[in-house]
Amino acid sequence: MSEAKLAPNMPKWMVDHVDKYLSSGGKEGHMYTLTPPNSAPITVPSLLLITTGRKSGQKFLFPLFYGKTGDSYYIVASKGGAPEHPGWYRNLLANPEVEIQVGTAKMRARARTAKGEERARLWTDAAVFWPPYIDYQKKAGDREIPVVVLDPVH
Template sequence: MAAGVKLMQKVSSTMLFARIAPHFIPAMDKAVHKLTRGKAMLSARMLPGVILTAKGAKTGEPRTTPLACMPEEGGVSWLLIGSNFGRPGHPAWTANLLKNPEAEVSWKGEDIAVRARLLEGEERARAWRAVLRFWPPYATYQARIEREIRLFRLERR
């Protein structure tokens, strides 16, 4: 594993990162995504990412959120991890997908209609093991909170 990736994993596991990152990473990702016409996200230097557009659970209005993701084989599905950087409370986008699973992602410059599904049981357990192999700091996030981190599979529709 490259030294830079190892360092980013260590940094992203800290409480300081959990306090600061939610305030600047999404804003920077949105700006870079817009400037590159959907072809790049700054945080993708650490992890692959999508821009999720889903209807708000309360308002029904479109909500756009840059998110790290784990692309699955074949390029037809992605795992989204509701870690909220290891902070208490589920991120708002997870409630949006629970209420309105029909959504859209921007992935490498392509807008793709998707359907989200909350993973549960053995399917979630298998996906969680894959997520931890992909980005081990998620284990640190889970260890410092009481809630179970929500995992969603997004599939092309």
């Protein structure tokens, strides 16, 4: 994978998670356990996404929860229900060529925003592995939270 910087303003728990993921070559950190507010602990699969900054042209790394659909992976641009899309999503709209690490596997991928039935299906699946997405959508109001499919480039 390219040399990438951690995204700016990343919370400490995310930095620690990325450090564990990278230092173990993906053997640790792929399955991540955390406790959302007012919930029992949840173990969620996570990947590392590298995007190219839409303004800076620099490579940025983001840890994200994911699901799998066929040979592809999908991620949710929730930003915790904020009114605007996360920076990584805006980056991949400008340049959909990304790199990902899923466990120990590293690959190039092309990102696309799921639409229609595909989005509805993947959103439902995502809410199973990370139930807080439901509350994030309520909090986001009129902003439909994007679901992004990462298709490996062979």
